Amino acid sequence: MQTSPAAPPQSKFLPLAVRRWIDSWEGIDDPLPPRDKRVDWLRIMPFVLLHVACIAVVWVGWSWFAVGAALVLYVVRMFGITAFYHRYFSHRTFKTSRAMQFAFAVLGNSSVQRGPLWWAAHHREHHLNSDTPEDTHSPVRDGFWWSHVGWITAKFNFATRRERVKDLLKYPELVFLDRYDTLVPILFFAALYGLGAALERFAPGLGTNGWQLLVWGLISTVALFHGTFTINSLTHMYGTRRFQTPDHSRNNWLLAIITLGEGWHNNHHHYQGSVRQGFVWWEYDFSYYALVAMSWLGLVWDLNQVPPVIMTKRLEQAR
Ligand SMILES: [Zn+2]
Numbered sequence: 393m394q395t396s397p398a399a400p401p402q403s404k405f406l407p408l409a410v411r412r413w414i415d416s417w418e419g420i421d422d423p424l425p426p427r428d429k430r431v432d433w434l435r436i437m438p439f440v441l442l443h444v445a446c447i448a449v450v451w452v453g454w455s456w457f458a459v460g461a462a463l464v465l466y467v468v469r470m471f472g473i474t475a476f477y478h479r480y481f482s483h484r485t486f487k488t489s490r491a492m493q494f495a496f497a498v499l500g501n502s503s504v505q506r507g508p509l510w511w512a513a514h515h516r517e518h519h520l521n522s523d524t525p526e527d528t529h530s531p532v533r534d535g536f537w538w539s540h541v542g543w544i545t546a547k548f549n550f551a552t553r554r555e556r557v558k559d560l561l562k563y564p565e566l567v568f569l570d571r572y573d574t575l576v577p578i579l580f581f582a583a584l585y586g587l588g589a590a591l592e593r594f595a596p597g598l599g600t601n602g603w604q605l606l607v608w609g610l611i612s613t614v615a616l617f618h619g620t621f622t623i624n625s626l627t628h629m630y631g632t633r634r635f636q637t638p639d640h641s642r643n644n645w646l647l648a649i650i651t652l653g654e655g656w657h658n659n660h661h662h663y664q665g666s667v668r669q670g671f672v673w674w675e676y677d678f679s680y681y682a683l684v685a686m687s688w689l690g691l692v693w694d695l696n697q698v699p700p701v702i703m704t705k706r707l708e709q710a711r
């Protein structure tokens with residue numbers, strides 16, 4: 393009996409870039425394309441639209457509630473990125489429960505900075521190759537624009553480099569978030585619209601509505617994105633160097649404010665194993681303070697500190 397060959401699934405008719413809007417792991421086993429800096433415009437269209445949609449503020453206007461919500465969402469989600477995507481998933485500098493790990497992975501994911509595994513894998517690569525020709529995002533090697541946003545738009549950086557995050561692959565819930573990394577952002581923006589619409593009806597005095605809250609949520613997200621990625625670009629360009637690390641990392645007080653403590657990047661490159669990035673008392677590190685508060689509640693524990701020898705090393709170098 394002759395059987396006709398099975399028809400390819402419908403989704404295969406769509407370009408790979410579009411299929412990856414939904415399942416970012418599509419084609420993950422394909423060999424990595426060579427280091428090609430051209431922009432994959434189709435793949436990054438949702439990212440471009442995220443920026444363009446902010447222009448709608450001209451039509452939706454503002455209210456104190458919407459602006460306040462944008463600010464709070466910036467701070468809370470920045471904490472999700474700095475404390476969990478960075479200090480927990482990328483560097484494992486403290487411990488927490490599986491439920492908390494998932495909850496904060498969802499929070500980080502709502503920042504529209506891809507999934508926790510993708511983020512951690514690329515960040516670990518950065519530490520392995522900082523400011524060498526192999527660095528994912530070095531402003532010293534490839535210029536500001538590339539290190540800030542260019543690297544995210546290039547084809548060879550879209551895949552999650554699973555070999556770098558073998559410790560995280562054993563959690564199917566994290567793998568799910570990483571594969572379908574647009575799901576949480578879509579739910580997040582839908583919830584913002586729903587909240588705004590409900591407030592328009594039940595609390596009209598606040599002067600907000602669905603579209604307004606949605607647009608201010610987008611503005612908050614774009615600001616959060618560029619705030620976060622100043623650490624990849626500007627903290628390898630401007631600031632002071634306490635430690636003679638082999639890279640160009642710097643400590644920058646201004647960027648430490650907008651990133652809740654990540655601006656002490658030279659400290660961090662010198663000793664990645666510490667949960668705190670401000671190494672001395674005046675180097676404010678809001679992410680660390682919040683993690684300490686969470687540790688008092690038993691939500692996180694085993695916060696790795698800076699061993700005294702790390703600071704001594706610095707004094708020896710300074711002599
Ligand atoms: Zn790091």
Ligand SMILES: [Zn+2]
Binds near residue numbers: 518522661
């Ligand atoms: Zn760095």
